[in-house]
Structure formats: structure tokens, C-alpha cells
Amino acid sequence: MTLSRLKDFVQETTRIMDTVDGDRARMNATRPVLERLVAHDDWLPEAFAQPHPQFYQQYLLYCDPQERFCIVSFVWGPGQRTPVHDHMVWGLVGMLRGSETSTRYARDGQVLRAGASATLQPGQIECLLPEDGDIHVVNNALADQASISIHVYGANIGKVRRHVFDPGTGAVKEFISGFSSEVLPNFWA
Numbered sequence: 001m002t003l004s005r006l007k008d009f010v011q012e013t014t015r016i017m018d019t020v021d022g023d024r025a026r027m028n029a030t031r032p033v034l035e036r037l038v039a040h041d042d043w044l045p046e047a048f049a050q051p052h053p054q055f056y057q058q059y060l061l062y063c064d065p066q067e068r069f070c071i072v073s074f075v076w077g078p079g080q081r082t083p084v085h086d087h088m089v090w091g092l093v094g095m096l097r098g099s100e101t102s103t104r105y106a107r108d109g110q111v112l113r114a115g116a117s118a119t120l121q122p123g124q125i126e127c128l129l130p131e132d133g134d135i136h137v138v139n140n141a142l143a144d145q146a147s148i149s150i151h152v153y154g155a156n157i158g159k160v161r162r163h164v165f166d167p168g169t170g171a172v173k174e175f176i177s178g179f180s181s182e183v184l185p186n187f188w189a
Contacts, residue, residue: 003187005043009033009071010062010187013152017068023090023154024129030069030152031092031125038094038150039123044073045185049097051077051146057180060158067156072179074138076100076147081139083164084112085175090154091128095120098140098147102126105135110170120149135165 016029037043048059056076063070076098084105093102099122104115112135119141120126128134140147151157158179163172 002043003045003185005037005040006061006071006185007187009037013069013071014064017064017066026069026154027090027092027127027129031127034092034094034150034152035123035125038096038125041097041122044096044148044150047183048073048181048185049075049146049148051075051080052180053077054080056080056082056140058158058177059181060179061150061185063156063158067159068154070153070156070158072151072153072157074149074151076138076140076149078140078143078145082137084135084137084167085164086130086162087128087134087153087157088130088155088160088162089157090130091134091157092152093120093126093128093138094150094152095122095124096148096150097122098142098145100138100147100149101141102136102138104133105137105165105167106133107135107165107170112165112167112170114167 061071103117
């Protein structure tokens, strides 16, 4: 295992945040860097790849000191899924291991309508931008093993006030996700 891939990703993404303005431009500039990271499955420490028997896990891997971006590993046990939710910031999802399905939702007033679904395989990327419609539900596409995706968000996503939606009633509830662990990988050693 080599944490140098994660360190390189952090350094390249920090340079993007320093030189590129605007959410869409930052997301687009970060995408190929994330593609390079998830093209290899030899760098994520086991402590940040552990599923929970009941709940998906959201492990913080790094947060920029100015909170311009953060990197999170999402670990999905078999059959686990999110509620229908939004992000409020730009984001990228890169599939590292296994497979996950994302179903987009459109909101028209209080009504939510399910839209297209996409299944990510290792190495593939999904883009999320609030102005393009970032409401979705995500689930592990595999019934017999864990799946892991690497997420990059344009803020400290663990502190962002976001929303979950009841697709049947359209009811909206605010939430702050936090993270599943209080430790970070030490890739500076």
C-alpha cells in the first residue's frame, strides 16, 4: 500500500483550489486528478475501508485547512443505501472498489420524481453540482460484498447543512452528516 497516491492527490487538488475559480471549473479541473487516484486500488488504508453491519460509513481522509475541499471514503456494506439527499456544494464520486448505483431525483415544489439511474464501476466518476440537480439516492449495487467510493466535495461536507427528502411525501429535513471516525490517515510520514 502506498499513501503517496493520496498525498499527490491532495497536493494537486490544493493547486487547483489556489488557481481555479468557480465551482464548475474546480469540479472539472479536479475530475481527471480523481480519475488517476481511483485507477489504482493500492493506497486506501484498511482502517478507512471497513464496512459497518448496519450503516454506510463516511471516513474523512483529508480536509483542506481553508475547507475549500475534502476527501472522503464511503464504504457500503451489502444492501446499504443513503436516503434521498442533496449536497449543497459541488462534488465528485470516484468508484474505487465494487459498484454503486445512483438514482437522480428532480424536485418540483414538494414533488420528487425519480429520474435516471447510473451504476458506477471501478475507475468511473460521477459529478454533482447543485445547479444541475444534485438530489439522489445511492446504494451498494452488490448484494454480497462491500463497495468503496472516494468522494471529493467543495467544502468540509461533514459540516454542511444539507437535506434529506421523503420521496413519498416530499417532506424535507435538514441534517449535518459528520464523519464515521475521528482519525485521519498520515500520508505525510
